[in-house]
Amino acid sequence: MxxxxxxxxxxxxxxxxxxxxxxxxxxxxxxxxxxxxxxxxxxxxxxxxxxxxxxxxxxxxxxxxxxxxxxxxxTVSETYFFRDEKLFEILKFQILPELIEKRKGKEQQIRIWSAGCSSGEEPYSVAILLQQLIRNIDEWNITILASDINPVSLKKMTKGIYNEWSFRGVQPYVKQNYFVKTQDRRYAIQKKFRDMITPAYINLAEDAYPSLLNDTNAMDIIICRNVLMYFKNETAAKTINGFYNCLVDGGWLIVSPSETSQTLFAKFASVYYPDNILYRKNKHIQSSDINFPRFDNRQNPDISSETDLQLHNVVNYNEAEKTEDFPEQTSEERISSLHASAYQQANELYREGNLTEAAKKLSDYFTYNYNDPKAHALLARIYANLGKLREAFSCCEKAVSLDKLDAANHYLLAAILQEQNRPEEALVSLKRTIYLDKNFVTAHIMMGNISKRLGREYESQKSFRNALTLLEKHKPDEILPETDGITAGRLIEIIKAANYEGASL
Ligand SMILES: C[S@@+](CC[C@H](N)C(=O)[O-])C[C@H]1O[C@@H](n2cnc3c(N)ncnc32)[C@H](O)[C@@H]1O
CATH class of the missing domain: 1.10.155 (Chemotaxis Receptor Methyltransferase Cher; domain 1)
Structure with missing residues (x-):
């Protein structure tokens, strides 16, 4: 012993x-x-x-x-470039080409998260693959979120300078083509790769994900290798469930071969490759299977057809009345409470990560209540989580047009614009959010992050300072709106880390 x-x-x-x-x-x-x-x-x-x-x-x-x-x-921060050659071959020859083909000429967007990325060798390897595979990469909206709990590792990643040990087993052309040799014989990754990475300080055991706030939603691929093996079973299960909810339909979760498990990944479909088992979410369900409302022909809904729909629903609910017990309610009250509960159910399903069902409930709700801004905002969130940013944008615009004075709608629009890589427009929406509600903490934080990415250090510091001043008025364990359950105390820590270590929220 x-x-x-x-x-x-x-x-x-x-x-x-x-x-x-x-x-x-x-x-x-x-x-x-x-x-x-x-x-x-x-x-x-x-x-x-x-x-x-x-x-x-x-x-x-x-x-x-x-x-x-x-x-x-x-924590063990051991990592190196293209760690596990076989896996990177699967990514290079199968998963990424399939994804690129699917998105080419359409939304041209790819979202990848390296969770527990250590000093960045893993996300930079992915960035190199994408540069190799996509010819007009500047025309694409690529997100590579690279998160870790260790700020020292994140700092090394943002600097992007590595010694020989990080290249063990890597073919020499990688160093020659993608790095610049420094005076002290180390290797600095080229700026274009540094610009592809969004560093983030995320504790997988405690923080909330998916969340628009930390950009963890609508991921096509999550790579979390050699991290779960250090977690307790319950924490690993919770983390995996969170990842499941972060992925779009057909999205991939990649762990190391020693972390695979039939029970922990039971919600996923297992896809077998030589020496690797990868996990895929709902690959049979396409978001096009969902019957979303058609916005274009319903911008000015025809009154008679709307009335027909309402009548249709009244008939249906009257049918329901025969079997359900609704004491002391008029039939109007009953109908309106059924309507309200359809929205609530959609909201609950969304929170559980059951996007397809949530959308179906919402599309029922829309048939009799088309002009409810909060329902459009919820649908925007669903679309955003499905990675359908164009649709998310039009739903959110609709929510804004129906209720221009709701700061949360403007904030959601900003989050979507940010994901669409439209930072200037996102800043305009954030200004509107803050104009309507100057205490909207997460709007200040998002403004700080966007300004920082645009290199506007002064504005960024100002926004972070505003957020800190507001947060300090709250108890550390208080949960503020739009923070997806992150406490005020934790937000303060995260802002400080983002501000001083070069990582974003
Ligand atoms: C062995 S490294 C893996 C690096 C890389 N994924 C790879 O496979 O080469 C494990 C990383 O997980 C990070 N980590 C450990 N616990 C974490 C947590 N609760 N949240 C986020 N990252 C965590 C560590 O800081 C460390 O950088």
Whole structure:
């Protein structure tokens, strides 16, 4: 049996706290790593007494400093370019060409998330593949979200400078064609690849996804390799479910061969390749199967047909009346509560990630209540999560036109415009949001992120400062609207990390 300097009590408490806060799993056979990590973290944090340090970790919400120290010492950041040659061949010769072909000449958009990307070798490898495969890449709207919990790794990724060790097993042409040699004999990735990456500070165990706020929605491919293996089973299951909801229909989840599992990925279809099993979401369901309302011919709905539809629904609901019990309600009240509940059900289905069913419910709702802005806004979110940004945009425009004074509609429009790579228009919508509601925290944050990406440092700092001032008025554990469940305290940490480490929210 291995001897430890710390008692079994302390180690088991530490492993519990770390599992809760970081999702990292330290079973007894990894207590050596745990002991080394927390001892170093406690020293760095100026706490000689480990128990006292654990008390701080367990009680307060993790500050960025604690998180950085802990994550840095406890996570394994091992990675290199084109790690797993066979997988990158599958991506290069099968998955990406199929996706490119499907989108070519249409929306020309691809969204990929490298979750737990460490110092960036994995997302940059994907960026290189896309450059190789797409001739007019400037005409495409490509997102490569590269997230990690370790700000030190994210900082290395944004700098994009690597030494020989990151290229082990990589063919020499990669260094020659895509990197510039630095004076100290390291390799800096060319700027065009750095510009393709959106760094983000996301804790997979705690943060909310999918969310328009951190741009984790409507992903075509999520690569999360050599990360889940360090998670407790429950955390891994929760993470995988979150990924499922982040993917568009037919989207791919890629984990490493040692992380595959029949039970954990049961919701996905398994696709077998030599040496790799990849997971695919609902590949049989196409969003075109959903019966969405047709906006063009319903911009000015014909009154008589609208009345027909209403009558049709009244007849249907009167049928329902025979079997259901509605005490003390007039028939109008009954109908209106059925209508309201169709919207609520759609909303619940959307929150559960059941987009197809949510859209079906909503299309029922539209037949009798076409002019409800909140229903159009919900449909816009559904489309955005399905990766159908053009449709999301027109639904959201409709919601805005039906209720111009609702700040949330303008904010949603900004989020969609941002995803469509229309930053200037997104900024206009954000200004409108803030004009209508100056306390709209996430609008300030999004404005900060967009300005930062546009290189407008002064505006960006100003927006982040506004957001911080607003957030500091709230309790750390308070959840504000439009934050997808992220607490005020966590948003403060994230803004600070984004601001100082070059990562976005
Ligand atoms: C071994 S590296 C994997 C890097 C890359 N995906 C690969 O396969 O080469 C594991 C990464 O997961 C990150 N990680 C660990 N726990 C995490 C969490 N809760 N949220 C986000 N990232 C996490 C670590 O910081 C580390 O960078």
């Amino acid at each position: 291995t001897e430890h300097l710390l008692s079994a009590d302390i180690l088991s408490r530490a492993s519990e706290i770390i599992a809760n806060r970081l999702g990292l799993y330290f079973p007894q056979d990894r207590w050596n790593d745990l002991e080394r990590g927390i001892t170093l973290a406690a020293q760095m944090f100026g706490r000689k007494n480990i128990n006292e340090y654990l008390g701080v970790l367990a009680s307060a919400s993790l500050s960025k400093e604690q998180l950085k120290t802990l994550a840095g010492f406890l």
